[in-house]
Amino acid sequence: MTDTTSGCPVIHGGSGEPTPGSDNDRLVFPTEGNPNQQWWPKRLNLHLLAHNPQEIRPTDPDFDYVAAFEALDLPEVKKDIEEVLTTSKSWWPADFGNYGPLIIRMAWHAAGTYRASDGRGGPGTGQQRFAPLNSWPDNGGLDKARRVLWPVKKKYGKSLSWGDLMVLAGNVALETMGFETLGYSGGREDVWEPENVFWGAESDWLGTDARYNGTNETTRELQKPFGATTMGLIYVNPEGPEGNPDPAAAAPDIRETFHRMNMDDEETIALIAGGHTFGKTHGAAPDTEENVGPAPEGAPLHRQGLGWENHNGSGKGDDQITSGLEVTWTYHPTRWDNEFFHILFAYEWEPVRGEGGHWHWRPKDNGGADMVPMAHSAGRREPRMLTTDISLRVDPTYEKIARKFKDDQAAFSAAFARAWFKLTHRDMGPVSRYVGPEVPSETFIWQDPLPEATGEQITAADVAELKQAVLDSGLSTARLVATAWSSASSFRSTDKRGGANGARIRLEPQRSWEANEPAELATALHALESVRAGFNETHAPREVSLADLIVIAGNAAVEMAAAEAGHPVEVPFTPGRVDATQEQTDVDSFAFLEPESDGFRNWQSASLDYPAEHLLVDKAALLGLTAPQMTVLVGGLRVLGANHGGSTDGVLTDRPGVLSNDFFVNLLTLDNEWTPQDAAPGHYTCTDGETGEELWTGTRADLVFSSNSELRALAEVYASDDAADKFIDDFVAAWAKIAETDRFDLHH
Template sequence: MLRKVLLLASPLLSLGACPFGGEQGVLPDGHPAVAQETYAAALGDLDLDLVRSDLKAFFLKSQDHWPADLGNYAPFFVRLTWHCTGTYRSSDGRGGCEGGRQRFEPERSWADNTNLDKARALLWPVKAKYGDAISWGDLMVLAGTTAIESMGGPVLGFCAGRLDDKDGFESIELGPSEEQEAVAPCVLNGTCVSPLGSTTVGLIYVNPEGPLGNPIPAESALQVRDSFGRMGMNDSETVALIGGGHAFGKVHGACPAGAGPSPKEDPLNPYPGLCGTGKGKDTFTSGFEGPWTTTPNQWSNLYFNDLLNNDWEVHVGPGGHHQWRIPNATGPMAGIMRLTTDISLLHDPAGIYQKIVKEFAADQAKFDNAFAHAWYKLASRDMGPALRCLGQVAAPPFPWNPSLPARSSEFPPAWPQVKASLKEMARDYSKPIFPADVFSGQSYYGGLFLQLAWRCASTFRQTDYRGGCNGARIRFSPEKDWPANAELDGVLKVLDDVKARFGDALSWSDLIILAGTVAVEEAGGLPMSFCGGRTDATDGSGSEHLAPRLSPRPDTDLAFLVDGMKVMGLTRREFVALVGGGHTLGQMHASRSSFISGPWTSSPSRFNNEYFTNLLTEVYQEVSVQSGEKKYKAVGKELFMLKTDLFLKADPEFRIHVEEFALDNKAFLESYRAAWTKLVRSDRFDDPTGKLCE
């Protein structure tokens, strides 16, 4: 089935291929934009207020098979949402509640997710009532958000729009798994470092008992800062989230016997609970026991006041773990507890957490505001740019989620003229400010244009929808300072002339992508669709974690290459087409990401499959090693490859595509066009169905 979309293409423009393949203006079924559009329509028809009121009623109906603490499930669902969203990590954008992958391995069997199988089972009737109109990912975020609201807590809004995954594949790199060990090994679980989001694989952030189970608050504070920092949370957000989350509910550890097997170990009866009946007062979840406050179903800043106004002593609780109590307390206060991570907020060696705890204890409104914002950030960041949020969206701006400006009223420029200028510039043009490559005595900028466009677009992360060329942040720090982008500011200066000629009608980001696209077409690639309408950011914020992961440096290995490809959302075939296509034009420059100057092919201004032929037929040798740097040169020829190129030949799953493209130039050209179009459109949330495409 094909879906028609409205296109506003001008008949005067020469049409390239449809950006989505097939007939111009038609999205193939199964295209992510179609799935997103279908879900957006269903969600748009859903009365979210009704879902919220159903959730609020359901929280108060305790079920015998899993009785609610004090008759209210709301705190349990705050934990569910926190553990769904809290997997997000800035390093590669993985994690978060999108996909609803807490339902699958590996996440569902993480120690930190013990008994959340019960929460999801309890939620089923609500899911069943609304069916496909609300995804699991969205429902799990909405449940905790509504739970906070139901207990009087402050809520800013609800960013919806998550599509459900069919398995846990996208969480494999969160570990524990071989893939995680390959790209993010953790020598000693409990001391894991970035790019892992947590100090302990299987926990959301950090060991509640203290580092490696040692109840040392000052050391725990360091781990709390480190691990929350890896999620991009600052000190105030960290304290607000911990104190806000632990305003509610209790910890469960009735006896030392444990929770029993995980869903992976016993899918039919996971976490039966080995204390007494295994439920209610006999529940074992984390192995700690007790509530944080005397009013665990009610929003307040008591968590901070009780923390500050009492002494706390460590002891071993009924579940066999170190936890903290108020010495000699009587009455209800005798039951309240703290985890070492809670106590750590009083022992931050930097002295910062203590100040924030005091502020939140003294000023409820300040705490409300800080928590509402931090929760919204926590619960929305997997969704990427605010533009992607549906539902009951909080009003931007949010500093953690910079948006792009609106399109200029002068848009669009006269595309045929822009294209013609770029075509002319690719050859027979040399701007003294930045030297062109010279091949067969002729100056050539095409390879540089393509490299600029690739660098700009390839920051895109499918994992959290950040990056991409929209915004042209490659003009600003930090992107312009990345070693792989060295000297690309010179290429931008070459393009200055075109930018000046078309003024505000032409954004830098459209110009950069079009320059790369025209370079390929001009050199013999297939005609490509161009979808303008990108706008330019005014600074580089938002690019902090997007530095290239695919470096040809000596420490690069195959696992990193595969990982980088996955983060970009590319298949192996698409990746091979893009890398081969990119390395067909121009040459590598010793001053930039490589250590060599020289081309990959004998005709570096012609776009064809020679790169693949060379890769398979030439013998490449490591010709010299300077300070550990490796160069690969074809024996007897002035042709070069990078280590990353050689991986495409060495790895059988990449190599089948190298062989296919070496044998079939047409297949290569078509695959390149499809992969390039996908890459440069992947950040176009402003125009998901391609209304602006020609």
């Protein structure tokens, strides 16, 4: 019985165990979820802008994780991991006597959630511990992998995060089985709650092709921003598209989903074959509800966070059920070699349904019988392959690479080492964030390398001189602000890419992005280059980089606008940025950073049909902003006239270019009326309530600050009579944060 009258958020009576599906007809209690989200499912989720607050962290506010990690004896940590991996436990026996393959899969699946489209996913914050990832069907059994590592985590505590441990354990697993890894970096500080990531709109796991546009016999366009083909999978369905065992059809899906991680064909094949050199999949019986219990997040309380309780036989060892696929690829599943390729090309293959009722492939004519060991018994059987493995032989491009690796194990080892390092470190950002004794000496193009600084740093007097030179250049306040914003706001807090450092806004592909207004940007950059050249010629050996100058120019415009509002300020600035070269810029990789909208500049691509306010919050989350910071930046950028294309939407002021709180004052004025524009969905016109005179125009990204109750509460603060100076101070602080958020040389 559930007590719905007392207000007590506790289920009274019965065992206390929830009954699946029994609560669909009632609102949740506050301890179960957010009733507001049930009432209004499409309401803005501003929690994206308050992720992992200090209040939920068990570590002290001044805790320095990087320093704690650097103090570890890494060889000793690795020794402890190796001991755990090679000591089989009765509660969950190790396949082939070695947990290494399981741990590699754990590390792979933690890293493999990374998607280049928005930088979300990856192993960086230990998200595999939390829902939904801890309960994805593709992560079946990985709850045991993390429990296997618990003794190591327990020993080192807060000095070794789960994110760092999972990747390090993957490396140790590879090394104990004979592979030489390329290196390792720590520095992944854990968070303490799930990240709000849009993994897909499907309500069911392992559904059909719901996330494809224009699906037909020849085209499968995976929707953005997804990296996996199906909800609940890391990459693609191993049986083939929607379970159809067609390796030719699976190849384009493999290529697309690995491309979404910025992996090329050689990296893709190296990763697939490298991972499948070890271990096995588990499908001793069908993966039905009768055989497999609920995932960790829905498991009974007494299971203590372990899910997928197996009711087939002993429930472990050779009786395991995970994917329902029963496949061991190689003859020596705990040894590094290129045997996978030799086996792939040694036989002709045929599809069959296995013990778990799913499609796998076996050699024709009983080939290879008695060659592959069982994981927990003395028996042997034939090698097996997944449909997606056969794709590496069927696809012409893949086959050429696969044959090269078959004939050259050294080439395969080198390719896998580089691809594995990229897979497990892709979300860490530039190499300046890497820590530990095993960081490789080589810098890779995907790490967005920067050159060493040359010349002496500019002084405070130089900065003042440069500000005046910029203001005398003829560039408007709006253009200076827009250029600085476009440069800095390319930053993504998810994978630490983009930002002002490097001045890549002057390089391809960024200088050609529609969001950056290429023609106007070119004019601004030409003027700033002239200022830079003149200064460097007369002030040698001191030099200003264009990256620093772009930030200085934006700061100068903000300071002038604040002074005109009667509240002089100085925007914080630290020199030291450098200018990247085109050769240091991976054009294909940076293409993923191109914005399709920027609510801060009141713009979104005409091809993008999505509510502007949701896109605004998403960009603010990528920038690592709080809700007040997002609010004050929008209000300031509007009155500074920094809108894309010179649009007047949301410029709710009679004095554009002055850093005033007019946006909020006029947005919340009670005498005005806003009405939708019939000819322009998402746009609105404001008229005087008495005279009917048209006063302003705006978009959903403007009106959300008066219509959304939480954002209106913030807007009211800045619209108040006592808020003029506070508004400027808060804007300057948020502006400086955006400009310096990629300065990893100043902070970890």
